[in-house]
Structure formats: structure tokens, C-alpha cells
Amino acid sequence: MNSITNTIIWKRIVLPTALYLCELWGQLTFAETRMLAQTQRYFVRFVLGLDKRSPTDSCTSTVGLWYIQGLxxxxxxxxxxxxxxxxxxxxxxxxxxxxxxxxxxxxxxxxxxxxxxxxxxxxxxxxxxxxxxxxxxxxxxxxxxxxxxKQSIEIREENNWKSSIQSRPELCRYYEIQNRLSIHRLLRLAVVYLHLNYKLLVMVKLGSIAIKDGQCSLCGCYSTDVVQHLILYCEKLLDERNNMFYRIVDVLPVQESVRFFQQDDSDIIVALLGGITDFMQSVNSDNWRNMMCCLADHKFHLYGKFKGELSEHRFNFGH
Ligand SMILES: [Zn+2]
Structure with a gap:
């Protein structure tokens, strides 16, 4: 089963069972609400294969879940x-x-x-x-x-999540990729392309981790953003990166591929991880889908080369 199927099971079967007759529970204490929220986060991290230290604000929102109190x-x-x-x-x-x-x-x-x-x-x-x-x-x-x-709670939940995530600069890239409280667009794609499910999930996870500085043990360089360094700059990953970029040129029409690489590096990495930048809004949905499918293969290959490096920086996906 893929991530979306598991999420649907959680939303439609597990949660209603766990919250049975919650309308009659009255006001929960802070500790009780926290325990329920912890259970929900545990499930989402398990489904997505995220580490237990992964940020809360980029965890349940990836599968479009409300905070437990909203539910x-x-x-x-x-x-x-x-x-x-x-x-x-x-x-x-x-x-x-x-x-x-x-x-x-x-x-x-x-x-x-x-x-x-x-x-x-x-x-x-x-x-x-x-x-x-x-x-x-x-x-x-x-x-x-x-x-x-439903709409009143949805608006409040979305506003609460946005104000929480906007106060965390280390999650600004995630917020550019996932700026709505709904199921991540790459997880939706994974439902259609089941053979890419695992690889698309790796892209989702790379986009959800916090921006963190550190020294790259592959090339020895210090960077203020470990993930961006590994995907865009690390000289030890030059061949894999070039192969990925060549495929983008193959998939997108010439004019669009030129404009893709004219974006700022911060926008390029957002686009590479499934986000919709100003430029990506002009790419038609078929081209975007083809590009993401190609990127899933190449990004997975690249990830295989640097996942040990991520672990050293305490980003552990458990794969
Ligand atoms: Zn490096």
C-alpha cells in the first residue's frame, strides 16, 4: 500500500475509532490533546518513513491532516x-x-x-x-x-498551520513546496505512478526536512544548507547532477528548459523537489508530470549517493 492509501485508512477508519464519541468528551486537558497529537504524528512519520526528529509542521501537513483539536x-x-x-x-x-x-x-x-x-x-x-x-x-x-x-474549521486550521510554519525560517523551503494544507502533489502523483511511489516519497522527504548548516564529508565544504549543497553544488556528485539536468532539458521544451535554469538556485531546488515556483506555474501539467517522473528516478539515484551524508547530519529517513 502507498502513503495515500495508508493516510485514507487513518482518516476514515483509525481516527474515527480512536476519537469515538469525542463530541462528548468535553474540554480535554493540554496533556490529553498532546498525547492524541503525538499519536497522529507517530502514524504520519511511520507512513512517510520520516525520522522521529522530523519537524511537526512539515509532517502531518504533508498528508493534509488537520491538528487533532480541529478534528x-x-x-x-x-x-x-x-x-x-x-x-x-x-x-x-x-x-x-x-x-x-x-x-x-x-x-x-x-x-x-x-x-x-x-x-x-x-x-x-x-x-x-x-x-x-x-x-x-x-x-x-x-x-x-x-x-x-467544515469550511470554518478548515480556514482556521490552515491559518494556524501557516502562522506556525511561517515562524520557522528553517522550514521556508518546505513552505514554498507545500503552501497549502492538503495532500502533497507528489503523493498524488504516486497514486498514478505506483512504480515510482517509493522514489517520489524520497523527493517529498527531501523537501520536508529543515534547512540546516554543516560540513559536507563528501567534498569537505561548509554550507548553510546541507540539502541544497548536496543536490546543487557538491562537486563529488557532479555526474549524477548533470545527468539529472540533461533529462530536464530532454523533457521540457527548449524555451522552458532555458527559463528553468534561469531561476534563482533557491527556486530551482524548490522546483526540483516538486514545488510550484513562479516559472513552474507556466509549465503545463503534462510537462510538469513528465518532469517529476524523470526527476524521481534521477533524484533517487542521487539520494543513494548522499543518504549517508544526510544521516551524519541527523537527517535519518530509515532507508
Ligand atoms: Zn559536498
């Missing part, structure tokens, strides 16, 4: 929607109405489930749901309200 909040808000829409004759609706009235009168216990659900609603600035319910005692459109819940 729990989604279950809570969907449950609240079901309570809003429930028939007033049912016991759970009557209990909910009593608790909601207590809350509105300021008499609610802050440990109550209703208090926690309404607090979650306010967290996502969705007061209008409560106001609408108070006016009409009913929220009619299940599909629309579910969509609003």
Missing part, C-alpha cells in the same frame, strides 16, 4: 447541529434545551457538555447558528450547516 471540534459541531435539528419530543433534545437555557441564564456548569459545545461554536465565530436556532428553534439545512462547519 475533534468538527465532530462536536456536527453533533451540536444534530441536537439543534432533533425532534423536541426526544429526551436528548429536552435535556439539551434545559442545559441551553441554564447556559443563557448564566447558570451553566462550565464542565457541562452543552457549555463545551457552545464554546466550540463561538471559537469558530459561528454565533449565527445559535442566533438562528434561538429565533426559529430549528436549523433546517443539514448539508449546508455541515459544509459551513
Amino acid at each position: 475533534i471540534d468538527k465532530f462536536k459541531l456536527l453533533f451540536l447541529g444534530r441536537l439543534f435539528r432533533a425532534n423536541s419530543n426526544t429526551t436528548h433534545k429536552q435535556l439539551f434545551t434545559v442545559r441551553l437555557n441554564q447556559l443563557l441564564l448564566g447558570e451553566s456548569d462550565k464542565r457541562s457538555i452543552t457549555y463545551d459545545l457552545i464554546k466550540t461554536l463561538i471559537k469558530y465565530a459561528m454565533h449565527s447558528f445559535l442566533e438562528s436556532y434561538m429565533d426559529d428553534l430549528y436549523i433546517s439545512d443539514k448539508k449546508l450547516s455541515s459544509k459551513i462547519v
